[in-house]
Amino acid sequence: MRRLSIKSLIALVDQELIPIKDAVIDISDDEVIGIGKIPGSNNVVDLGNVILMPQLTNAHIHVLDYFLMDLFNKYYIDDVVGAPYGLKYYYLRKAKPESLRNGLAMVFRRIRSYGIGCLLSIIEYGKSFTDIVIEEARRAGLCIVPLAEPSVFRTYVRPNEEEDVNEEFEDEIKYFVDRGFGISLISPLNYTMAELKIASKLGGSRGLPISTHVSETEDTYSDGDLDRALSTLMIGNTVFVHLTQLNDGDIMRLPMLPVVTCPRSNMEFTGKIPKISTMIRRGLRPLIGTDNVALVEPDPWEEIKLVRLLMRGEELHSINILKMLTSWAWSWGFGYIMREGELMRGLALQVGYEGVDINYVHDYVITRISSMDVAYIINGSEILKVTT
Ligand SMILES: [Zn+2]
Structure with missing residues (x-):
């Protein structure tokens, strides 16, 4: 001892x-x-x-797009990392996992040096990349919560397709939960209601987290992604990410679940950040993520400075901003x-x-x-x- x-x-x-x-x-x-x-x-x-x-928790990050950082400011950002048709998806469909090992190792060492202990990482094409992401994150000393994303998604769900389930989608979800991986869904708009329910049931039955982007942009908000999420994904340990477009009324009807805001990414993509003080009034204990490595340096100290500045006059105390990176994450099972x-x-x-x-x-x-x-x-x- x-x-x-x-x-x-x-x-x-x-x-x-x-x-x-x-x-x-x-x-x-x-x-x-x-x-x-x-x-x-x-x-x-x-x-x-x-x-x-x-040690801090970074509650939302995409690490697999680090190799696209050179394209920042050269193309419209949604064309680079946006799901599911950004360049990221195009490259990852072709990439060999081993070719990303050294790059990932450097990304994780950098993340660790910022004082991160726990990392909730989205892993696109989860069947191909989850093992290598976990290995390299652990080698850097990080505790990683892998959120594996199926390779199957839909651009648009027609009303008569809501009961359909893509077989490959279901197989991949089963593969993930059998290995104890959490699940990442791009947005409730990219899957049928039946598919969302299956993910929720399989993840929930093993107590595994399911992460989904919700109401990041005006388009996804007006297409009703929040209601789709609330009516299908509430069994498991669901993590809602962004919620940039929600008004006070929407936030007040959210159930108690971990929500993650990514302030710098939200500013880059949509020019505003979510109503964090309303979330806190609602008792939600929100968390902070840094989103795409291609777009935002995964440095949480930069993130909290921006939150403080943008939320001036909103009754958001420094101690609560710190809790977003530490004890509130712990209260949801993700940190220390x-x-x-x-x-x-x-x-x-x-x-x-x-x-x-x-x-x-x-x-x-x-x-x-x-x-x-x-x-x-x-x-x-x-x-x-x-x-x-
Ligand atoms: Zn994201």
Whole structure:
């Protein structure tokens, strides 16, 4: 048994990210066994002038399009990464998984260096690419929740097709859930009602997450994608992504489920971000994702700065923005908090000033911290120095 006590200037603990000054976290093997001010072991590591907080969760990312980043600004972005007819889909249909291994390894190392612990990754053409994505993410030290996407989808569902089920679609969904993968659906508009129900039933019966983009654009919103999702996908652990176009009334009738917003991607694609403060009033505990690597650098620190700026005057407190990256994700089963009995998955942020007032620490993290301040990643009793 390896015991260790980690000292920091301020630690943000428990679900409420409560700041404790001169905190000591006692760790035994992989687990937090005590939080206080006096070390519970002789083996004390003082990390110095750092803020210690849980590793972050990036709740929505497409990693398989990194090789298209050069096309950014050369073509209309929807033609590059848009589903299902963007260039991404065209290339991935032809790509050999091995040809992407080195590139993926670099993407995941970069993601890890930002302090991400848990990653919900969409994997297009899931049957071909899920294994390699999982392997490379784990090699970088990430906990990955793979969301495998079937290769079959429809441009448009005619009213008389709603009961149809494409056999290949059903086979691939079965293949995914048999392997314990979550499921990614492009949008409720790209499958029949019967297909949506099958995905929901198969994923839900194994407790696997099902992710779908909902109301990202005005078109998908006016085509009624939200109602299709609500009437078919509510059995499993459904994750709704974007919801950019929803009004307050739509948000207030959402059931309690994990919703993910991708602020920079939403600004690039649609020029606005969803009503996050209404989501919080509704009690939804929203999460943050960075969406397409081809389009947006997967750096969560940039994401939260933008959220704060765009939501000025909307009663969105810094602590809630931080919870979107940490404890709210944990509350849905996708991330970490620092509490006795939990896995120790910590992140030490270097403070570049003399100190930080304990009442200012959440604002400090939101407004001042950037990826260059991520100093250490703590996994159980292992302390890893972050090098970029
Ligand atoms: Zn997406």
